[in-house]
Amino acid sequence: MRQLPPERDDNEPWLPEVFEDSYGLSADLIFAVTDALEAGDGVQAHALVIDLHEADLADLVESLGRDDRTKLVKLLGADFDPEVLPFLDSAVLEDLLEEIAPLDLARSIAELDSDDAFDVIEDLDEAAQRRVLDSLTPSDRLVLEESLTYPEDSAGRLMQREVVVVPESWTVGETIDYLRAGENLPDDFYDLFVVDPRHHPVGYVPLSRAMRTRRPVPLREIMEADMKTIPLAMDQEEVAYVFRQYGLVSAPVVEDGGRLVGVITVDDVVHIIDEEAEEDLMKLGGVSETDLYSDVLDTTKSRASWLVVNLGTAIVASLVISMFEGTIQQLVALAVLMPIVASMGGNAGTQTLTVAVRAIAMKDLSAANAKRFVGKELLVACVNGLLFAVLTGAVAWLWFDAPAIGAVIAAAMVINMVIAGLSGTLIPMGLDKVGVDPAVASSVFVTTVTDVVGFFAFLGLAAVFLL
Amino acid sequence: MRQLPPERDDNEPWLPEVFEDSYGLSADLIFAVTDALEAGDGVQAHALVIDLHEADLADLVESLGRDDRTKLVKLLGADFDPEVLPFLDSAVLEDLLEEIAPLDLARSIAELDSDDAFDVIEDLDEAAQRRVLDSLTPSDRLVLEESLTYPEDSAGRLMQREVVVVPESWTVGETIDYLRAGENLPDDFYDLFVVDPRHHPVGYVPLSRAMRTRRPVPLREIMEADMKTIPLAMDQEEVAYVFRQYGLVSAPVVEDGGRLVGVITVDDVVHIIDEEAEEDLMKLGGVSETDLYSDVLDTTKSRASWLVVNLGTAIVASLVISMFEGTIQQLVALAVLMPIVASMGGNAGTQTLTVAVRAIAMKDLSAANAKRFVGKELLVACVNGLLFAVLTGAVAWLWFDAPAIGAVIAAAMVINMVIAGLSGTLIPMGLDKVGVDPAVASSVFVTTVTDVVGFFAFLGLAAVFLL
Numbered sequence A, B: 001m002r003q004l005p006p007e008r009d010d011n012e013p014w015l016p017e018v019f020e021d022s023y024g025l026s027a028d029l030i031f032a033v034t035d036a037l038e039a040g041d042g043v044q045a046h047a048l049v050i051d052l053h054e055a056d057l058a059d060l061v062e063s064l065g066r067d068d069r070t071k072l073v074k075l076l077g078a079d080f081d082p083e084v085l086p087f088l089d090s091a092v093l094e095d096l097l098e099e100i101a102p103l104d105l106a107r108s109i110a111e112l113d114s115d116d117a118f119d120v121i122e123d124l125d126e127a128a129q130r131r132v133l134d135s136l137t138p139s140d141r142l143v144l145e146e147s148l149t150y151p152e153d154s155a156g157r158l159m160q161r162e163v164v165v166v167p168e169s170w171t172v173g174e175t176i177d178y179l180r181a182g183e184n185l186p187d188d189f190y191d192l193f194v195v196d197p198r199h200h201p202v203g204y205v206p207l208s209r210a211m212r213t214r215r216p217v218p219l220r221e222i223m224e225a226d227m228k229t230i231p232l233a234m235d236q237e238e239v240a241y242v243f244r245q246y247g248l249v250s251a252p253v254v255e256d257g258g259r260l261v262g263v264i265t266v267d268d269v270v271h272i273i274d275e276e277a278e279e280d281l282m283k284l285g286g287v288s289e290t291d292l293y294s295d296v297l298d299t300t301k302s303r304a305s306w307l308v309v310n311l312g313t314a315i316v317a318s319l320v321i322s323m324f325e326g327t328i329q330q331l332v333a334l335a336v337l338m339p340i341v342a343s344m345g346g347n348a349g350t351q352t353l354t355v356a357v358r359a360i361a362m363k364d365l366s367a368a369n370a371k372r373f374v375g376k377e378l379l380v381a382c383v384n385g386l387l388f389a390v391l392t393g394a395v396a397w398l399w400f401d402a403p404a405i406g407a408v409i410a411a412a413m414v415i416n417m418v419i420a421g422l423s424g425t426l427i428p429m430g431l432d433k434v435g436v437d438p439a440v441a442s443s444v445f446v447t448t449v450t451d452v453v454g455f456f457a458f459l460g461l462a463a464v465f466l467l
Helices: A027-038 A042-049 A054-063 A066-079 A082-087 A090-097 A102-110 A114-122 A126-134 A138-149 A172-181 A207-211 A236-246 A266-284 A296-322 A325-330 A333-361 A367-400 A403-433 A438-465 B027-038 B042-049 B054-063 B066-079 B082-087 B090-097 B102-110 B114-122 B126-134 B138-149 B172-181 B207-211 B236-246 B266-284 B296-322 B325-330 B333-361 B367-400 B403-433 B438-465
Strands: A165-167 A191-195 A201-206 A250-254 A260-265 B165-167 B191-195 B201-206 B250-254 B260-265
Touching: A027 A042, A027 A054, A027 A066, A027 B367, A042 A066, A054 A066, A054 A082, A054 A090, A054 B236, A066 A090, A082 A102, A082 A114, A090 A126, A102 A114, A102 A126, A102 A138, A114 A126, A114 A138, A126 A138, A165 A172, A172 A207, A172 B207, A191 A207, A191 A260, A201 A207, A201 A250, A207 B172, A207 B207, A236 A250, A236 A266, A236 B054, A236 B266, A260 A266, A266 A333, A266 A438, A266 B236, A266 B266, A266 B333, A296 A325, A296 A438, A296 B333, A296 B367, A325 A333, A325 A438, A325 B333, A333 A367, A333 A403, A333 A438, A333 B266, A333 B296, A333 B325, A333 B333, A333 B438, A367 A403, A367 B027, A367 B296, A403 A438, A438 B333, B027 B042, B027 B054, B027 B066, B042 B066, B054 B066, B054 B082, B054 B090, B066 B090, B082 B102, B082 B114, B090 B126, B102 B114, B102 B126, B102 B138, B114 B126, B114 B138, B126 B138, B172 B207, B191 B207, B191 B260, B201 B207, B201 B250, B236 B250, B236 B266, B260 B266, B266 B333, B266 B438, B296 B325, B296 B438, B325 B333, B325 B438, B333 B367, B333 B403, B333 B438, B367 B403, B403 B438
Parallel strands: A165 A191, B165 B191
Antiparallel strands: A191 A201, A250 A260, B191 B201, B250 B260
């Protein structure tokens, strides 16, 4: 029999005080679990994780190495809470599914609400999806397969089918009786959706209002008729916008004819807001998506595709420089200074495009204020262009003891920073207009422009005025 | 008397169909309002905006030019919904406050919930804040002044004081009776907080659960005791983390001794999540905060401070190049090719640091998995380094018909991309460890490293092996 260290008692496993009442997962806990797993101390590992919130357990599973991850899930066995699954990153989930017996998985998925179950299978590759679907009961499978027919990232995939609807003729009392008798209600809900006989939503009653109202009052009298409904096909980014804009906690999803078919709740939307913000951040950073949990090969491939584009644009900039090889040979100071012009332009352009990309994503920049935005950015670019022209010009003059070099770099700086301001606004707005995501492509276009213009203006002016 | 165009009737102003049932604000509506305001057609402008949701009206006000903005608010007069104010960007708000009479403003603020009222005054500069506070009744002023004593960006500033608390001895029926009689309840609430006699929260009951339970059942039996409480001083970023991590819709705020003093609801947190994601995006883009609505001077100043830092680092890179002036003079091809090495390193480093910064912000990267993360990024850097070494080497060889140049640039590329991978992980993690926000400073450090290493490796190897 396995020996426990003498100071510990099997029934009361040691729990470091620091883990209590903390929010989220501490690195210490991850270390402690890793140590326990690697020492083969299943009792300790079990004790450390069993009281964790499912979201924290998901984070823990993600933080562990591959082997420890499998060990932990096997160790937990029937104690492994299926609610953990929707919180897992899809790369980790696919890994894990290979270790869980199909029957266990089917049982786990059947326990989840329809939107959570769908969350689990949505991100899997097709083979893994098929394997999971095949292990479900026909009725569960049907629901999930229907969800899969909705377009990716649409409201249909986000919604939950369990929804509380009440006829408009009811009173508060009738509603309360219905809820008290109710079966097949969702775990949590925040609004009562009032429907007409065709099952079209006509208004909603926030739960807090229903609870404050006396039984005989008809719902019609307290319901809010000014309601935002979400079409099945609406993109999740738009869904997030509607929730944020109107401060919603839940909203009914309607199919084409207007029938209510589901509900989206704010907890799902919080994740979408996070995802969308993360997507923009990653795209601007030249990463297709967060690849923290992807394996080396996937990460390398996705990063390389972006670097190939960058290699192309760098070569274009080099071609510009090569037009002035003779000039550089005569005045090597130009080679020393030219990266400054390109780099300042690139940074100024990135500042502008970051503001533009975010404003477009948040619907704060549209045709209506485009002219004002471009005008302002142009003015900012002119002022900063002049400021940094003087600064850089002075540095170059002092460094090479040549006022003419200072004048040339100053002129090139103004030109490049104005172009940076213009391209930092016009390129994202133009991409958005032709339907290309400005977060993906703006950065590469803008820095190409500022590199090319920077090198060309500086070396060109030098060739004309210095030689 | 002002003449209306014949086809329009004063009582039934023309409303373009396209505006109906849309989500958010259309550019067409903004244009229509601008046209009406500039034509002095107050009736039309009024009709166009009067039915807008307060969030949309706020967006409209932000989208208008300065003069039109004031015109519109004056035109609306008493019809101007105070609920619009919390939605406004602080730069726009300050502008507007100068136009609204103090008494009107005091009336407006008094109508808001305490957290919304605080939202309005929090972002103002001190003079404007004073002016608003002075125009309030003493009791309203006291509440807001107390909120201002909490640290910036803390839970205390985010919370709402109107909160529904019930003693643990109550039944569902007693609770319902209390709510029905209730005055001074918040407009919307989602959970009932159960408190002990010392007013410490001991659990919560989701409204949906309370509504489904029969009157005689004690709250103690249906309450959820596993509850996250938010300390008054908790940073809003941490609050957002707790809400997102545990899928909360509301959470009680407690002061030091554990007494419940307020509640934070998910709608406030959605804005924080947005703000925090936006902050990271802006900082990585070299912008201190979204300056869409700031005036030219403020924008120029805040952008310039970042560009000064960049100028410094660009000069450092130039100093490295100047060490090799002689080498470049002998072989100008080096000047042509050197930006490629620096640029590829900069991009690879940015990819890695973007993933690292986001993972740190989301608490997905900690001491527990740091080693694994660095190891993986190093491997990715090696593979991509080799790949792009071969590609770039071949291009340089063919371009300048010199295999030796190809070999040198290939070697420099591997070195710089590996350094990029290392600095892209270690710099943000190091900054986080010493308490500096990695989103602010990582970018400039990493690109400085990749510029310096890129130029030094390429030109240095060339000096040794090519001349």
